[in-house]
Amino acid sequence: MNKSVYDAPDQLSEIKRHILTVLVDNEPGVLARVIGMFSGRGYNIDSLNVAEVSNDENLSRITIVTHGTSEVVNQIEKQLLRIVPVHTVTNLDQEGSSVEAEVALVYIYVSESNKKKVYQLCDFYRARKIENENNTTIFEIAGASDRVNRFIKEINEITKVEIVRSGPVAISSIEKNEEE
């Protein structure tokens, strides 16, 4: 919690990963405002994802994975709400239950010797092969970050890979009434 130049009191709570989803007006500069607040105040961004909300073109949802004590994350939420185009900030970890997923695309260097092992592992993780015009081996895996991490770790032990990841998006899984 301490952003002062003075000695911080003893840390009050443990550092944890948090997923914040931020609903914003879809206007120029809004992403820069959000990430500028993070860098300017010395907060962490582990991953970031932005997309329009499909049913309303004037709104975008920014999903930010950050880590910090609950005091720091609380301060992040309040600082985000000061930004004029920000509608709402939801900390999914404090909401209770949520579902998260991300996508990774993996270019796999396959040879005759490792081919069988690679395909077995991909099959085990339900990674899907993406056909492409150069006929190279590219797999797509979706799911929680932990699962993607495990897949990447294991495939790395077999062969060389190149990876791109989207970073997670998440949604609260609490039952909602339609009127809300």
Added chain:
Amino acid sequence: MNNEITGAEIVLKSLAEQGVEVVFGYPGGAVLPIYDTLFKQNSIKHVLVRQEGGAIHAAEGYARSTGKTGVVLVTSGPGATNVVTGLTDAMMDSVPVVCITGQVPQHLIGSDAFQECDTTGITRPCTKHNYLVKDVNKLSSVFHEAFTIAQNGRPGPVLIDIPKDVQFAKGSYIEKNKIVIPSHRLFEPSPNFETKKIEEAVEIISKSKKPIFYIGGGCINSGPKASKLVRDFINLVGSPVTMTLMGLGVVASSDKHSLGMLGMHGMYEANMAMHECDVMINIGARFDDRVTGRLDAFSPNSKKIHVDIDASNINKTINVDVPIVGDVKQVVEQMISLWKNRNYKIDQEALKQWWMKINKWKEIDCLSYNSDSKQIKPQYAVQRLYELTKNKKTFITTEVGQHQMWAAQFYKFEEPNRWLTSGGLGTMGYGFPAAIGAQVGNPDALVVDIAGDASILMNIQEMSTAIQYRLPVKIFILNNEYMGMVRQWQELLHGGRYSESYTDSLPDFVKLAESYKAVGLRAKTTDDLDEVINEMMETKNTVIADIWVTKEENCFPMIQSGSAHNEMLLSKDQKQDKKSAEKGKILV
């Protein structure tokens, strides 16, 4: 459509509808259409500054002294970058300012055009909000929203960047009352928002034995009525009160409950009372590091109530027991009615004991200084200035440094909005242009900039502005030929190695004043002082009063960086704890 007007005309029309009377600015290529429109009208006055940095501080001074929104008009590129310091200053001190910048025409944006810069990018972190207006038809709604955002909730600066082609383009004007600003873009505290919290707070106050009110600039931003309510509530409770640098004037200095300013150079009794209180009622202050000192030793045994309009100030540096997010005026009004309705009363015996303790601390007389020579002590200069100006409607502005702290300690403020100083950002060069702005907004008042010899040179070019508009601003320089506060820190923390803090080759301030056709006065000894102050006040012209003060005076009392409220230094001779001094050295 025949009721279409140019973007530049929309700008002026929006300003007029917002009730703007004066704009502080400096023309340039990218705002020429707006200046051309300004030329053709008479309802809005323009004050031409001599550097854009002066314009924004003048707008701040105007805003703080009148309660209205200050307006700035500058060109693209260097015009915009020159206002960045002032925007940051207004952001830190919550001053409502709308700044209009010109931008190169849209087809040149991104091409490194002449006088192009990414104005919205540069000013994003130092404004509440900013706009790049690409469509002339959105211009009026942007202006109306900008003024609302600047004033709403915790006030602050808003910037509107207008490409030159948009200033020329024709579009339609939309009136203020036809604009609907979505609620998420504003902060609208509901009066009944925090009723439970307010009840809890009032009950805690009623049970306190050693309460203290800690009042900040938020009370001033909440309007004159807020200050009145705060005074009323303090009277009801009978509690001592201390004010931050930004809060001076909320409670009258002469009020028997007032302990004066707290913090790094605050009053000994105020800081001790903060340290030992059992209930702290923070109204409109933000636990700034100049106020709190060492956080882990800050008021260790108190329950803390915090009223702030900005939720992000709650639990930012100090954890509080009862946070109340809302406007001071509304919250304190509720507190008063609860207090009266429930017939609350503090334990009078305990309160008496508390006051006795405080009066003991007062006996230390923390502001005392040696005054045995003919040389003018800076503290004495401010005391005399106060005594000789107290019966007039006086506004005091300051630059930043020792003179600012002496002004805060020795000038007694009886009303809000009379004290204009750069608190959060600590901007040297603020005081003189702010005084110009205050004088523009209060033509009949006495406006004095208490300055230092180093600070005044940071915006001395505004002498031209003061003269051009016949603004009888008084510059009262406490001249010690040093950047006094830097020198003091070097003396206390850096072994007296006065690295670059001596201001060599100062101008002759009297001749400087005369060269602008202003009046220059000088006081070399205590014998001259009263005469110079009186002459300064009687002069209808702009005046620079060059007051030669003792050169190596230090500003005490002082909580050194890294120390707590109960570890104040009262004088140079007092031994400081070596270890905490070493630790404090790395802090600011």
